[in-house]
Amino acid sequence: MKILVCISHVPDTTSKINFTENNTQFDTNGVQFVINPYDEFCLTRAMWFKEKQGASVTVVNVGGPETEPTLRKTLAIGADDAIRVNAIPTDGLQVAKEIAEVVKKGGYDIVLAGKESADYNGQMVPGMLATLTDFNFINACVGMEVDGTNVSATREIDGGNEILSSSLPIVVGGQKGIVEEKDLRIPNMRGIMMARKKPLVVVDAKSIEASTSIDSFEKPAPRGSVKLVDADNVDELINLLHNEAKVI
């Protein structure tokens, strides 16, 4: 089985979000970048396939050289090799088209990608990639098994789950549940040493024109401070929620 895991390089959740260049650029100053948490669940699931059923695991990122430490970390966790498509990611469709080229060349059976990235939260690359490559597609996946070429998967739906059956090749948009948080792996020293020797190939981008672009960023208006209500006066809270906030 050949597995490709798509990796986004995103700011750690606790990062301060600021912008520079007249609010047109994300300020990376002092920001720590990590593997996109949704992708990390997918990478761990790929490791299970490798260990339990036999599979090769390749990771791919569309980005500049600054994303390589993140790719090295995935190699330290256990991926076999990495591909960096040398392009500045501009929008979901552009990224999906770049990865589609990698998928077509690589002959993968399974492509795992987090259902969203923790930076722009677009939730678009897995579905676009599946459509561009004509792979089957399951999104918001919270569990999957592969037997031969048959796929059994569970996806989250509003208020429950849906069990789906499908076949390879497939693109899966994964989230927590495909593995649990406790299953995530921290690279050990041996993994980190081995990762240095694993291949990280840089491929040229296709110079695809993006169909969307960010004109500017803005931050939410600063919120007023909390209105405190005395614990002995819950009537006042009900009054505020009814007459002021008008939500009950």
Added chain:
Amino acid sequence: MSVLVFADASEGKFKKTAFEVVSYGKKVSEQLGTDIVVLTINASDTSLLYTYGAEKVLSVSNDSLKTFNAKQYASTITEVATAEKATVVILDSSINGLYVAPIVSVNLEAGYASNTVDVPSNTNPFTIKRKAFSNKAFSNTVISSDIKVIGLAKNSYGVHENVVQGITQTFEPAIVDSAVLSEKVERVSGQVTIADADIVVSAGRGLKGPENWEMIEELATVLGAATACSKPVSDLGWRPHSEHVGQTGKPVASNLYIAIGISGAIQHLAGINASKVKVVVNSDPEAPFFRAADYGIVGDAFEVVPKLIEKLKAFKLA
């Protein structure tokens, strides 16, 4: 030229998000000076959409589409968009909407803006405001392709009545094959889901143990709310994973979010801060949630919640 809105009907019935996307689509069509066309699949009463501005409804009734299938739904939306010469296609941000929209985008070679929170600030260049960085910022995105796909963030535009004399026509789509098949749907019935709820009552480790959730459920029942929990609570197995809200759990965009015994870790706030009004009850006045909330009570949940239930019951009867 037209603006096409997909109004999803789950088991034949429209949810509030369907009325929200129609309200939004009507406004966008007015901005662009084009017609509005609303597509429904297996909906039982399409006239409900006229109240929100749906002048023309295309109604698909087809047993092959009885169970949601992303590829087949996307193909139907694509076919209608092409037939109606749609320049803008609008979908909701439900789990199914998010599943379908990227496929439609590729099918139509259209730029796709998800998490949209407002009508276009400019129609040429087509500029739209979107949430980014887990609700910590907005981006003003320009879509430059001829056709634009918009995913409207839930509860961002709101439902606006705009009664029109609508008509409903039937549409027969070509059904494409899909190798993804639905085997079984497992849904807890009779409960308000977090995705649909106007009010969410959420509790954290401050509750001390799963045996204390009875009062949380009662508070939710009184308010007609969904119940939710913080990540530590689901990790400890006190509550099911399906109730976990926060960055890696379910997102919440309700009108009212009540957090009881939740300190307000940044990951938790990232998942819930799209909610309009936030209330926190916590015994620790230093809990970070007080900096993110609109209303707060510093106090012991075991004293405050029963009082709140009692007073709310009286309020509801009044």
